[in-house]
Amino acid sequence: MSDGRTGGGAANTGAAYRTRSEELELLRDLIAIDSVNPALVPGGAGESRIADAVVAWLSPRGFECRRLETTPGRPSIVAIARGTGGGRSLMLNGHLDTVSLASYDGDGLAPVVRDGRLHGRGAYDMKSGLAAMMVAAAGAHGTPHRGDVVLALVADEEHASLGTEDVLEHVVTDGAVVVEPTGLDLVTSHRGFAWATVTVHGRAAHGSRPDLGVDAIAKAGRLLTAIDDLGARLAAGTRHPLLGTGSMHAGTITGGAEPSSYPGSCTVTIERRTIPGEDHLTFERELRGILDELARTDAAFTADLAITTHRGTFEAGVASEVAAAVGASFGEVTGREPARRGEPFWTDCALLAAAGIDTIMFGVDGGGAHAADEWVDLDSLIVVTATLERTIARYVG
Structure with a gap:
């Protein structure tokens, strides 16, 4: 097949095609642009340059591009290929930012092809997804279609998802595909999370005066034991068919000033990973139950609780x-059905679904997200591009 994207699957796409593919050349160009998230790495380049690059690529291909920049220096791009009318709208969502270049072994901005893989920072997470969705949407727009095709190329997914939240203030579609890497599986669910801070109060005193002091760290030890016990009960509890059970763990603990003093306070941060049917309110009830029981059995135990961050399932x-x-589109390209599964971590899918958008996640195969060697399987890049192009045509009409 001359274009490599008309069926037959990744196994039938050869190295000669890969070196000519439009998505590979675009991916190289995107990786070469520093887009490290400055919220993760102070002084990071941010998304401005890569936002300019995607607009320069999409505009001459018939996309109406709008720059959203609620947070200065952190732009997202909404690019729309207008339909003729009467069809459903579909969003392809991907993020422009990457994690640190310093953690990459070598030059993360100099992509290298080796043994059917392309290596570079963002190759897997997720500039390969950006390239696939841009090429697929441009290809689909070459044929008349009824519904609008929307590309949401967003900032800040690696930190606080400011970009997708910004996009949803301006456009909501009927359906969406988040093109994060999934190993060519169809991801239809993922966990949520919530973070809490518990400050356990003691009474500061000289270490020689136990009659005056209350050891907040020792009191927090009882809290840690209760958290561990609840985590064990969750692990043995109700299971979601794709996600398993919820979980809970203590993330950090701080307290005390020096060895010779009783600590007046101790702060514990706690994370709860949730499954559908659970949320941050579930977490708050669980923690308040623990704190109330500790106070009931120990008159000297007092603590404050705050839920600091939460994201839904x-x-x-x-x-x-x-x-x-x-x-159906994946089956046409590869001759097989995609596996359906869940992810243990949180993604922007939750934001899109909460806005009433029919959402799934589907993307490339590879490895090394956030690691010293990050890579994408190039056959999977071709399969994802072909699948997305067919999905657009099938969904929007």
Whole structure:
């Protein structure tokens, strides 16, 4: 096949095609642009240069591009290929930012192809997804279509998801595919999370005066034991068919001033990973139950609780038409059905689904996200591009 994107699957796409592919050349160009998230790495380049680059690529291909920059220096791009009318709208969502270059072994901005893989910072997470969705949307826009095709190329996914939140203030579509790497699997659910801070109060005193002091760190030890016990109960509890159980753990603990003093306070941060049916309110009830029981059994135990951050779970409906469209398109390209599974971590899928958008996640195969060697399998890049192009045509009409 001359274009490598008309079926037959990744196994039938050869190295000669890969060196000519539009998505590979675009991916090289995107990796070469520093887009390290400055919220993760002070002084990081941010998304401005790569936002300019995607606009320069998409505009001459018929996309109306709008720059959203609620946070200065942190732009997201909404690019729309208008339909003729009467069809459903579909968003392809991907993030422009990457994690640190310093943690990469070598020059993360100099992509290298080796043994059917492309190596570089962002190759897997997720500039390969950006390249696939841009090429697929441009290809689909070359044929008349009824519904609008929307590309959301967003800032800050690696930190606080400011970009997708910004996009949803301006555009909501019928369906969405988040093109994060999934190993060519169809991801239809993921866990949520919540963080809490518990400050356990003691009474500061000289270490020689136990009659005056209350050891906040020792009191926090009882809290840590209770957290561990609850984590064990969660692990043995109700299981989601794709996500397993929720979990809880203590993340950090700080307290005390020096060895010769009783600590007046001790602060523990706690993380709860949630499954559908659980949320930050579930977490708050669990922690308040622990604190109330500790106070009931120990008159000297006092503590304050604050839920500091929370993100919801995600689960596509069993009748998801986007999932059906991706599955059928993937079958045409590869001759097989995609595996359906959940992810243990949080993604922007939850934000899109909460806005009423029929959402799934589907993307490339590879490895090394946030690691010293990051790479994408180039056959999978071709499969994802082909699948997305067919999905657009099938869904928007």
